[in-house]
Structures are given as C-alpha cells and as structure tokens.
Amino acid sequence: MVRLVLRRDRVKLPIAILSIATFVPILVAGVKEIFATEKGNVEQLVVFLSANPATRLFGLPTGGEMGDLLMLRSFVMFSVAVGLVSTFLVVRHTRQNEELGRAELVGSASVGRDAGLSAALIVAFGVNAVIAALSFLGLWLNDLPIAGSLAMGVSIGLTGLAFAAFAAVIVQIAKSSRGANALAALAVGVAFLMSGLGSVLGKISDSGLEVTPAVTTWLNPIGWGQLMYPYAGEIWWMALVFIGFIAVCVLGANKLASKRDIGIGLLPEKSGRDRAPKSLLGLGGLASRLYKGAFIGWAVGIVALAALYGAVASSVQDLLESAEGAAEIFVDASGTDDIVLAYLGAIMSILGVFTLAYSVQLVLRLRSEEKRALEFLLTSSVDRKKWAITTISFVVVSTALILLIAATVAGLVAGVAINDLGIIWPLLVGGLIQIPAILVIVGFVVLVFGVWPRLTNSLAWLALSVGIIFSPFFSSILNLPQWVINVSPFAHVPIVPPLENIEALPIVVFSVIATILTAIGVIAFKRRDID
Amino acid sequence: MTKNKYAISIKDLVKTFGETTALDGLDLQASTGEVHGLLGPNGAGKSTTIRVLLGLLRADSGEVSVLSQDPWNDAVELHKNLVYVPGEVNLWENLTGGEIIDLLTDLRGTESGNDKRRQELLEKFKLDPTKKFSTYSKGNRQKVALVAALASDVDLYILDEPTSGLDPLLEIAFQDEIKKLKTQGKTILLSSHILAEVEALCDTVTIIRDGKVVESGSLDKLRHLTRTTVRVTTNKSLAGVKSLQGVHDFKLDGHTAGFEVQPDQLNSVIAELTKLEIESIICHPPTIEELFMGHYRGKTANKNE
Numbered sequence: 001m002v003r004l005v006l007r008r009d010r011v012k013l014p015i016a017i018l019s020i021a022t023f024v025p026i027l028v029a030g031v032k033e034i035f036a037t038e039k040g041n042v043e044q045l046v047v048f049l050s051a052n053p054a055t056r057l058f059g060l061p062t063g064g065e066m067g068d069l070l071m072l073r074s075f076v077m078f079s080v081a082v083g084l085v086s087t088f089l090v091v092r093h094t095r096q097n098e099e100l101g102r103a104e105l106v107g108s109a110s111v112g113r114d115a116g117l118s119a120a121l122i123v124a125f126g127v128n129a130v131i132a133a134l135s136f137l138g139l140w141l142n143d144l145p146i147a148g149s150l151a152m153g154v155s156i157g158l159t160g161l162a163f164a165a166f167a168a169v170i171v172q173i174a175k176s177s178r179g180a181n182a183l184a185a186l187a188v189g190v191a192f193l194m195s196g197l198g199s200v201l202g203k204i205s206d207s208g209l210e211v212t213p214a215v216t217t218w219l220n221p222i223g224w225g226q227l228m229y230p231y232a233g234e235i236w237w238m239a240l241v242f243i244g245f246i247a248v249c250v251l252g253a254n255k256l257a258s259k260r261d262i263g264i265g266l267l268p269e270k271s272g273r274d275r276a277p278k279s280l281l282g283l284g285g286l287a288s289r290l291y292k293g294a295f296i297g298w299a300v301g302i303v304a305l306a307a308l309y310g311a312v313a314s315s316v317q318d319l320l321e322s323a324e325g326a327a328e329i330f331v332d333a334s335g336t337d338d339i340v341l342a343y344l345g346a347i348m349s350i351l352g353v354f355t356l357a358y359s360v361q362l363v364l365r366l367r368s369e370e371k372r373a374l375e376f377l378l379t380s381s382v383d384r385k386k387w388a389i390t391t392i393s394f395v396v397v398s399t400a401l402i403l404l405i406a407a408t409v410a411g412l413v414a415g416v417a418i419n420d421l422g423i424i425w426p427l428l429v430g431g432l433i434q435i436p437a438i439l440v441i442v443g444f445v446v447l448v449f450g451v452w453p454r455l456t457n458s459l460a461w462l463a464l465s466v467g468i469i470f471s472p473f474f475s476s477i478l479n480l481p482q483w484v485i486n487v488s489p490f491a492h493v494p495i496v497p498p499l500e501n502i503e504a505l506p507i508v509v510f511s512v513i514a515t516i517l518t519a520i521g522v523i524a525f526k527r528r529d530i531d
Numbered sequence: 532m533t534k535n536k537y538a539i540s541i542k543d544l545v546k547t548f549g550e551t552t553a554l555d556g557l558d559l560q561a562s563t564g565e566v567h568g569l570l571g572p573n574g575a576g577k578s579t580t581i582r583v584l585l586g587l588l589r590a591d592s593g594e595v596s597v598l599s600q601d602p603w604n605d606a607v608e609l610h611k612n613l614v615y616v617p618g619e620v621n622l623w624e625n626l627t628g629g630e631i632i633d634l635l636t637d638l639r640g641t642e643s644g645n646d647k648r649r650q651e652l653l654e655k656f657k658l659d660p661t662k663k664f665s666t667y668s669k670g671n672r673q674k675v676a677l678v679a680a681l682a683s684d685v686d687l688y689i690l691d692e693p694t695s696g697l698d699p700l701l702e703i704a705f706q707d708e709i710k711k712l713k714t715q716g717k718t719i720l721l722s723s724h725i726l727a728e729v730e731a732l733c734d735t736v737t738i739i740r741d742g743k744v745v746e747s748g749s750l751d752k753l754r755h756l757t758r759t760t761v762r763v764t765t766n767k768s769l770a771g772v773k774s775l776q777g778v779h780d781f782k783l784d785g786h787t788a789g790f791e792v793q794p795d796q797l798n799s800v801i802a803e804l805t806k807l808e809i810e811s812i813i814c815h816p817p818t819i820e821e822l823f824m825g826h827y828r829g830k831t832a833n834k835n836e
Contacts, residue, residue, distance in 0.1 A: 176665065271661040272626075276633030280626075286634060290623060372621045376676070379585050380638040381610035530587040 006123060013123075016085045017130055024078075024138035028070065046072065047208040056211065060199045060226045064209045067148045067231025070139075075152065075230075079222040080192055082131055082160030086124050087167035087184035093120035094168070095177040117168060117257055121250065124164035132157025148231030155225035158242040162221035163188060165249035172256035191220035198223055221245070283382065283390040290369075291362060295398045298358040299405065302351060306406035309347045310413030313340055338498065340418060344410070344427060345495040351406050352434030352490065353471045356441060359399045360464045363442045366391055366449050367456040370531055378530065388446075388522045395442060400435055407431025426497035433496060436510030437489035441467050443517030450524030453531060537596075538563045538687055538718035539584060544593035546579055546742075553579040555742040557593070561720055561735070566713055568733035568750070569722040576742040577722045578618075581691050584720070585615055598687055611639060614680040618692035620672040622664050628675045629660030635679040645682055652678045655704050670696035681708055688712060688719045694728065706731050758791040761800075761814050765807035772807075775800055786810075 006013070043064035050061040059072035094116050136153030140146050167184040174180035198217025205211070210232075217223035221242065228238040279285050366388065377387060410431075411424030445460045452459075470488030485491045489510060494501045539561040546554040554576045561567035571577050582588045584597050586606035595602055600609045622631050632649065653660055658674045667675065673696045680688060688709075694702050709719060709732050723729050729736060730750060737747045746753055758779065763769070769788040773781040777796025782789045792800045804812070 178665075271659075272630070272663055274627065274629040274660040276630040276637070280630055280634060281637045283638075286623075289626070373623055375582075375585070375587055375615070375617065376622060376635060377638065378587060378606070379610050379613070379615040380635050381607055381640060382638055383607045527589070529589055530582070 004119070013089070013127055017127060017134070024074075024135045025142060028139060028142040028144070043209060045069065050204055050208055050211055056196070056199045056202075058196065060195070060202070060213055060217070061204075061209060061211045062226075062229060062232035064207075065231060067139075067144050067152075068209075070144070071152065071226070071230055071232075075156070075225060076192060076195060076222060078135070078156050079159045079195075079225055080188055082128060082156055083163035083188040083191070083221070084185060086128060086160040086164035087170075087188065088181060089124050089127065090120045090164050090167040091171055091177055091180045091184060093123070095171045095174065095180050098177075117171075117253060121164060121168060125161060128157040128160035128164070131160065145231060147234055151228050151230035151234040151236070154239065155228045155230060155242075158239060158246075159221045159225045162224075162242055162245055162249075163191075165246040165253070166221075168253035169249050169256065172253055172260055191222045194220045195222040195226060199226075283377075283387060284394075287390050287394045291365065291394055291398070294358075294362055295402075298355075299398075299402045302354050302358070302402055303406050303409050305354065306347070306351055306410035307413050309350075310344075310410035310415075311417055313344060313414035314417040341426075341497045344414060344423065345430060345497050345501070347410060348407065348427060348430035348434065348497075349471065349490065349493070349495060351403065351410070351431060352438065352493065353468050355399055355402050355406070355434065356438045356467050356490075357464060358402060359395055359438050359442050360445060360460055360467075362398070363392065363395045363445050363449075364457060364460055366446070367453065370453070374530060384526050385522055388525055392442070392446060392518060392522075396439065399438055399442075400432070403431040403434055404428070423497070426499045429499060429502060430496035433493055433502065433507055434490075436507050436514060437493045439514035440489045440510050440517070443514040443521070446521030447517045447524070448521070450521035450528065453528065536562060538598055539567070539720060540594070540596045541580070541584075542594040544580070544583065544595060545591045546576075546583060546588060547591055553742055554583070557739065557742060558744055559737050559747070561718060563718050564713075564716045565734040566709065566719045566721060566732050568729040568736040569720060569739070570724075570729060570736055571722075571739040571745075575739045577739065578691055579742075580739070581615075581689055581720070581722060584689060585613075586610075612685050613687040613689060614639075614683050614685050615689045616673070616676045616680045616691065616693040618673075618695050620669075620676045622672070622675065624665035625663060627661055627663055628658060628667065628671070628678075631664060631675055632660065632679040632682065636683055639683055639685075645684065649678070649682045652681050652708075655708070656701055668696070670698065670701070673697060674701070677705065681712075686717060688717060690719065691722045692724060693721075694723075694725065702728070757816075758793050759797055759814055759816060760789075760791050761804075761812065762789045763787070763804055763812045764810045765804065766810060767807040769807060772800070772803065775803055 046061055046064050046069055050056060058076050059074075061072050062068045097116060132153040134153075135156050136149050139149035139152060163184070166187055167180070170183045170187070171177075171180045174183050194216040195213075198213040198215070199211055201214035201216070202211040213223070213226070217226060224238050224241050224245075227235065229235050280289050369391070374387070378384060407428045407430065408424065411427035412421070414427070415421035415423045441463050444463050445456065448459045449456045467488050467490060470485050471490035492506045492510075494503045494506065496502050537560050539559065541557060541559040544554050544557040544559075545552070557576065557580060559567075559569075559580070569577050569580065579588065583590050583595060584602055586602035586609065589603055597609055598612055602609055626634070636645075636649075656674045656678060658671060658678060662671075664672065664675065673693060677693060680690075694705050697705060706728065709721070712719060713732075719732075721729070721732060733750055735748060736750050736753060738745045738753070764787045766786070769783055769786065772778060772788060772790065773783070775796070777793035777800060779791045779793070780789075
C-alpha cells in the first residue's frame with residue numbers, strides 16, 4: 001500500500017520536497033548576503049519588523065541573531081507549505097481514492113480496512129522526515145548553530161505531520177474529498193491566523209527584539225513550532241506537545257474510520273433546494289452561481305493582500321533604506337523620487353499580476369464547462385455565442401471589480417497610514433489600468449479555446465506564466481533582456497502612482513487587441529465541433 | 532411548424548475526425564410520431580449521428596434535416612422543440628437535482644405551468660430533487676436528465692442510451708413514459724444496447740456499424756432475417772440433425788447439440804427434434820450482438836456453409 005501511494009505520487013512528492021527543502025539554503029544565503037556587513041543591521045531589521053503589527057503576523061521575533069531573523073521571516077511560510085502538502089497528501093490517498101472507486105478495488109483485495117489511512121500517514125511521516133532532515137542540513141551547513149538548526153528542522157517536520165494527522169481525522173468527517181480538502185486547508189489557515197494573532201497581540205520586550213506571544217500561539221501546531229524557540233534557547237519538550245497531538249489524532253481517525261462506511265463521511269451531505277430560485281434561472285444566473293465561489297475566494301485573498309501592502313506604506317521608507325537593492329528596483333521602474341509613491345506603484349503592478357491569475361483560471365471555465373454540461377445548455381435552446389459572451393463578461397466584470405476593490409482598500413489603508421487620503425485616486429487609476437493588459441491574455445485564451453480547443457489549458461497556463469514571470473517586478477530580479485520582457489503585456493503598462501506616468505496609448509492598444517482576440521475566439525467557437 | 536412526414540431525415544451523411552471516418556455515407560429516416568431505435572456496437576457512430584442531429588457537430592457532407600430545420604444553422608430555434616438525454620450525464624456538482632431540472636426547462640423557454648408533470652415524474656422515477664448533483668449515483672444522474680427532458684412538452688425526444696444506469700423497475704417506468712409520449716404523437720429517437728427495451732418500444736430500427744447503415748426497417752422484418760439459437764438434449768442420437776435443411780453451425784457433444792436454425796425452417800426442424808425424444812430444449816431469439824453481425828443475416832447465410 002505504501003508503495004502504491006509512493007508510486008502514484010512519484011512526481012508530485014519529490015517536487016514538493018525539493019521546492020521546500022531547496023528554498024531553505026537559498027533563503028539563508030540570501031539573508032546572509034544582504035546582512036554580511038555588520039550585526040547591527042540584523043538587530044535593526046528585527047526591531048523594525050517587530051514594531052510593525054502587519055509584519056508580526058508572519059512571524060514571532062525571538063532575538064537579534066541571524067537564526068532569529070530566519071525564523072521570524074520564514075518559519076510560518078514553511079509551516080503553511082508543509083501543512084498544505086501534508087493535508088492534501090492524506091486526503092488524496094484516503095477519501096479521494098474512495099470517491100474514485102480505487103479504494104473498493106484495493107479494499108476488496110486482501111488488505112486491512114485501515115490500510116489506506118495507515119499508508120497515507122506513513123508516507124506523510126516519511127515526507128516530513130525528509131523535509132525536516134533537508135532543512136536541518138540546509139541551515140547547519142550554512143554555518144548556523146547546530147541546536148537551533150535541528151530544532152527548526154524538527155519543528156517544520158512535526159508541524160507537517162501534525163497537519164497530516166489532523167487531516168486524517170477530517171477525512172473521516174467531511175462530506176466529500178473536496179470538502180475534506182477545503183476543511184483541511186482551512187485548518188492550516190486558522191493555525192496561521194492564530195499563531196499570527198499570538199505574535200501581533202504579544203508583548204514586545206524593551207529591546208524590541210523579542211515578543212512574548214499571546215495565548216493563541218499555544219493553541220496550534222505553527223505556534224508550537226515557534227514555541228520550540230529554535231536559535232533562542234531551544235525548548236525541546238515542545239516536541240512532546242506535537243507528539244501528543246499527533247497520537248490523539250491518529251487514534252481518533254482510526255476509531256472514526258472503523259465506524260464509517262467507505263465513500264461516506266460522518267457528516268451527511270446537506271439537502272438543498274428542491275426548486276431553483278429565480279436568481280439561478282438564465283445564463284447570467286447560472287454563471288454567477290457557478291463562479292461566485294472562485295470570485296469571492298480570490299477577491300478576499302487579493303484585497304487582504306492589498307490591505308497588507310497598504311498598511312506598510314508608512315514604514316516603507318525605512319525598509320527600503322535598509323535594503324538598498326529593493327529601493328533601486330522600485331525607483332527605477334517608476335522614475336519617481338518619492339519612494340512611497342514608487343512603492344505603491346509597484347504594489348498595483350503586483351496586484352495586477354495576481355488578478356491575472358484569477359482571470360485566467362476563470363476564463364478556463366469555458367473549456368471545463370464544454371467538457372461537462374455544455375451539451376445540455378446548447379440543446380436547451382441556448383445560443384453558443386450568447387453562452388460564451390456571458391461567461392467572458394463575468395470574467396471581465398469580476399476582474400474589474402476585484403481591482404477596483406483592491407485598489408480602493410489599498411488606498412484607504414495606505415492613506416490612513418501616511419496621513420494622505422488623496423492617495424486613493426492615483427491608486428485607483430493604477431489598479432484599473434491593469435485591466436486591458438489582463439484582458440489581452442484573457443482574449444488570447446478565448447482565441448485558443450475557439451480555434452484549438454484541446455490546447456486551451458496548456459497554452460493558458462503558458463500565457464499566465466509569461467505574464468507573471470515577465471512582469472516588471474519579477475523580470476527585474478531575474479535580469480532578463482528587455483526584448484524578452486516586452487513579450488508580457490504587463491511590461492507596457494505604465495506604473496501608476498505617480499499619476500504623471502499615465503499614458504493612453506498602451507491602454508487603447510491593449511483594449512483593441514483584447515477585443516479582437518476575444519471576437520475571433522468566439523466566432524471560431526461558433527463554427528467548430530463541440531467536444 | 533409544418534408537419535413533415537419525416538421528423539428526422541439524414542441522407543449520405545459523412546463526418547470525419549482527422550484521419551478517422553466516423554460516419555461514412557449514413558442514411559436514416561424517422562417518421563413523425565414513431566419510436567425509432569438506433570442500434571449498433573460501441574464505436575459504430577450512434578453518438579456521432581446524434582450529435583450531428585443536435586448541431587453539436589458539423590456534418591462534412593450530406594443532408595440533415597430535423598423537424599424540417601437544419602440542426603447546424605437553426606440550432607437555437609430547433610432546440611425549443613426537442614430534448615436530449617445522453618448516456619453519460621455530467622452536470623453541475625454543486626446544484627441540486629431540482630435546481631438543474633428547473634434551470635434546463637427554463638432555458639428552453641417551456642411554460643412553467645408543468646409543475647404537476649414535474650412532480651409526477653420525480654415520484655415516478657423516485658428522485659430526491661433536494662440532493663446535490665455530486666452526491667447522486669450514475670442512475671440518479673440519468674434520472675435528473677430524464678425528468679428534465681420528459682417534463683418538457685416538445686415534438687422530438689432524442690435519447691442516447693438513456694437507461695444504462697437504471698434498475699429494472701425504473702426501466703419499466705421509463706418505457707411507460709415513452710409509450711405515453713408515443714400515444715401523444717411525439718417522435719422519439721432511441722439509441723440503445725438493450726434489445727428488450729428496443730423490442731418493447733420501437734416501431735422501426737436502424738442498425739449501424741462502422742458509420743454505415745447495416746439494416747433498416749421494422750423490427751419484425753429484421754428478426755425474420757435472423758436465425759434462432761437452439762440447444763437441445765435428446766434420448767436418441769442427434770447426428771442426423773446436422774443435415775436437415777436450414778440448420779447451421781451444428782455442434783454435437785454426446786446427447787446434447789447446439790446449432791442455429793433459419794426462421795423459414797424452424798417448424799420442420801422442431802418437428803424432427805420431437806421424434807428424437809427431447810429431454811430439455813432452450814431456444815432463444817437472436818441477441819443484439821447477433822443482429823449486429825452481418826454474417827447472421829439471411830442473404831449471406833447460405834454462403835457460409
């Protein structure tokens with residue numbers, strides 16, 4: 001069974017392990033390079049980061065050494081990553097197997113009833129052990145103290161395993177594997193918020209280097225990892241808390257599994273309406289019902305990000321002064337001396353790229369609907385063109401809405417932070433001018449959907465990657481030649497604020513290109529066979 | 532709409548997908564008011580034919596007319612007067628069955644006055660409309676599509692293996708509904724694998740294989756062209772049966788023999804068998820697979836022996 005799990009995930013798991021584990025030395029090397037000069041810088045940065053509640057959300061300050069800074073900046077991120085990898089692994093090999101009927105096939109052979117669950121947990125243990133070991137090596141070989149490195153590696157591994165064990169309980173309860181995935185991911189999110197809240201509400205020491213966390217940190221695996229205090233007087237017995245939690249979850253999951261029928265969770269699927277509400281009828285109603293979830297999810301995420309970026313606007317001056325390389329990137333891109341404006345211009349650009357990811361995955365629903373229920377719609381007297389345009393309109397309107405809200409929120413928060421609410425207007429402009437560039441890529445996806453439907457997904461992801469990687473702020477880090485960068489429409493979007501950067505030409509050109517691409521796609525779709 | 536003699540008329544239809552030819556000069560006529568069966572093994576082109584009739588696929592060449600309209604160019608108008616149920620029903624996982632039924636009937640523009648009919652069908656097919664689509668079994672998913680289709684009052688019903696997931700009791704309910712539609716003068720195109728279903732419902736049948744029509748006509752007529760399979764055990768020796776007229780593929784194993792009989796010689800062969808003191812006998816009509824296979828048909832039968 002374990003081998004079956006390993007074989008099915010022979011690509012996914014190594015990629016996950018490698019990307020997490022290689023990130024450790026890269027991060028360490030990066031941090032070391034920036035602060036190679038003198039120790040005072042590290043302390044200064046920790047004090048700066050501890051003073052700002054927005055940044056405390058992502059870590060618990062524990063002191064002024066390199067290891068402390070590393071924990072502060074990266075531990076929560078690693079914990080969330082291993083948490084998600086571990087939970088999805090467990091769900092994939094338990095409930096999802098059952099739903100796809102694989103479990104019946106295997107279960108009818110001579111394996112124990114709990115074989116699936118045990119195999120998934122054993123693999124999760126192995127994966128986290130490897131990640132812990134690699135993280136430890138990555139830290140220790142970079143000249144960090146051995147005890148702290150070991151504690152950090154172990155706490156990352158134990159956090160992952162704790163989430164795996166918790167996921168094992170959730171899969172017994174949830175209504176479906178999708179539900180289990182959502183619940184387990186939610187658990188990781190809640191743990192993140194609780195540990196963050198603990199740091200935000202905690203008490204800052206006089207030196208400004210340490211924060212005594214509030215009680216919520218004590219109530220979740222990510223917090224326990226922080227409370228092991230790697231590099232800051234390791235508290236090894238915290239490992240027992242982890243082990244106790246993991247043991248309780250595993251035993252509980254086994255107990256629940258013995259009471260449950262294959263394929264059905266302990267929570268029954270709720271009944272819904274027996275009649276369609278008026279709001280569902282019609283193509284527009286159907287589209288809003290189908291895509292509402294994705295819209296709300298992405299909107300909340302992007303707006304939260306916008307708020308966070310807005311909140312640090314006031315302290316950006318100090319931050320960028322302490323890391324000169326970053327300041328140059330911002331100033332070069334926008335051509336303004338006002339570093340706060342330059343920073344906010346960069347933020348709009350980044351929010352534009354995030355929104356692009358939303359728009360592309362949503363416009364791909366054209367293709368997934370074609371494979372699912374489109375034949376029902378079309379044979380129910382729905383016009384093809386009307387259906388495609390309804391879906392695309394939803395993408396366009398919701399994209400604009402997300403950018404509008406995100407820019408307004410970023411402007412409000414930043415305005416309060418720097419005491420100048422007038423900043424909202426340039427931010428709004430900066431957000432909305434991203435729309436034509438996004439729609440060029442959306443239009444490209446529609447074109448592929450109409451002309452080469454089978455390539456829709458692969459070309460869409462390619463276009464998205466090009467859009468992201470060659471966007472101004474990623475490409476400047478990668479040091480790519482200008483002609484490569486110019487492939488991305490985002491390379492031509494003016495950076496606003498400052499307002500004086502605005503140009504009409506790219507906006508007009510992009511709007512025209514987007515319209516033409518979309519129109520060709522829709523016309524081709526009207527003339528082609530339905531898959 | 533003017534009442535045409537044929538609800539569906541296909542002449543010399545060709546459809547290719549890249550290198551493969553799915554339909555190779557197919558002809559099909561279904562008269563208004565009849566239940567027309569479309570039979571064929573997997574990959575014969577049944578679903579491709581139906582998808583052309585629905586305007587989902589574009590014909591390479593040939594004439595296709597459905598309810599006197601061109602399914603490719605007049606799709607939207609045409610679909611107000613027909614419904615379609617596929618064999619594999621994939622709909623929106625997070626909508627309930629009831630919501631889906633309402634949505635589909637609403638899109639077609641059917642008057643909402645058929646609430647009573649909807650309720651009657653839900654009860655008849657024992658479908659709980661409050662469950663999310665994702666929780667339905669294959670059979671229940673098909674019921675969602677069937678109820679949505681049957682609740683619509685249209686002229687033509689195109690059903691592509693609509694009962695492959697239904698249990699026998701609901702299969703009867705389905706046949707009952709189809710018979711009702713027939714008495715109302717509706718036209719039904721039914722593609723199926725289940726011979727019993729086709730026998731019970733269809734007036735005429737078109738059998739296709741490799742994208743071509745193998746046989747078309749009334750079911751009785753087709754039956755006539757095929758042999759009956761016999762397996763018999765007797766007290767006296769069966770050796771002489773082999774040489775009787777109309778007996779084919781004779782195989783003897785002690786006192787038991789298996790063979791096939793041409794329909795026109797059935798009576799005389801049975802008469803001979805009774806003289807041999809029958810202990811047990813099993814006769815069955817040609818199975819659907821046997822109907823598919825060309826060499827079972829009368830016109831080639833004599834060449835085989």
